[in-house]
Amino acid sequence: MQLIHGVAELRQALTGAPRTAFVPTMGNLHAGHIDLVRQARQAGGPVVVSIFVNPLQFGQGEDFERYPRTLDADCAQLEPAGTDIVFCPDVAEMYPEAQTFQVQPPLADELCGAFRPGHFQGVCTVVLKLFEIVRPKVAVFGKKDYQQLHLLKGMTRQFNLDIDIVEAETLRADDGLALSSRNGYLSPAERAEAPRLYRLLKACGADLCAGQRDYPAIEADAARQLAEHGWRVDYIAVRSQATLLAPGADETRLVILAAARLGNTRLIDNIELNVG
């Protein structure tokens, strides 16, 4: 496994590689990331994992500074998983000048976009740059960051990027909590409370599957239950899988998305449903 810090060196290493598969990460890896690497290996070409904590996608007062940098531990997981190249540029390598050109995505005021101004613009911009550097044939993203995945699929399609986006299911702890680098911020008490988010999403899903269609009532009831247990809820929303907007009257492929805070830690999760 090669550890590469520079854009030019990475391009050199990948010259002539026909079916590169790419897993962009911010490091502090867990089993969910390693599962993305496993799926990347199925493309049959070299597997490149990037580790870059992207300042562009963090807002004022967010956790850019304290986001864990754990390169040695990350590499110790990536090598046995079959990673060929770890690309870990520093900020000056990715942004040698102020990034005055950015990707402007839609849905900026929806869901997480409403609570993290500029976040998805920063995500789309860095992923476009990484795509141009790595030039993969396949890129793998997890469904846990559902809005991010939706936007990156849209960007790939609308910018005519010749890349297959592979969507990976969310990995969960035994108690249902979605694996996330940010789980490490939770106190023991918060960690014990955290699985409620997924339990509630499943309960909402059961209501929808049983024929309930009063989305605002379902959303408000779930938010109230979280608040009663000490969460600060950003949103719980029933949306169309296809558009991430409010579902049309006869739409059957739904997704329930939630973002809520326990103490200083913001957790997100979602479940897909087919209510047809």
Add this chain to the structure above:
Amino acid sequence: MQLIHGVAELRQALTGAPRTAFVPTMGNLHAGHIDLVRQARQAGGPVVVSIFVNPLQFGQGEDFERYPRTLDADCAQLEPAGTDIVFCPDVAEMYPEAQTFQVQPPLADELCGAFRPGHFQGVCTVVLKLFEIVRPKVAVFGKKDYQQLHLLKGMTRQFNLDIDIVEAETLRADDGLALSSRNGYLSPAERAEAPRLYRLLKACGADLCAGQRDYPAIEADAARQLAEHGWRVDYIAVRSQATLLAPGADETRLVILAAARLGNTRLIDNIELNVG
């Protein structure tokens, strides 16, 4: 020479081509475009010329509808110039869905950006898409569209596109008028008046080379002279070649840019100067 309308067909035709050179155009070609093709041939790979009148870069009330579509005449010029592929997609091929992802460039309120809201966002977005479709090693743009060239160089650099941007000098008629597809809109009287723009730019350049540094006075005097001869002036501006902003005190690499209208026709031109 192949004429190709579809993205998939173009990608197929270019499979394995190592050093594709690309000239994006809106058609209605003149000798200036053919000179871009000549420079593209020097890259040594296949030469692709795109012809696409991009609705995204035209504002309300601009000339999208009346912009001349002259495909047969264009091809008759491109074939003897050594073009290998003409890519002429229709609007539905380039925009099969609403283009909700766009490139947001800087300098949107400067120079032509101030008079054509959204124009450079549309230019950068379509050029990024065309770059992803064609995947050239080299792309050739003319200096006549100076702000466009500046932005496309910046986009290429900041998005890590692995493309060499070749800058081609402006071709001019014998009387100095910069060649432009929009010259065809001019009446005979307007055509006789049009070379004044370049003459004035050269006079301003002579003043700068003679040591004049009162940029606002130079700009205002030139604008007044144009207005006296029936032009409606959008701007005449002395700028830094490096930033397209007002030059710093000791900046020597300058460019004078102008946009002005004769009747309904908007003409642009510029000259570069080294006053060091």
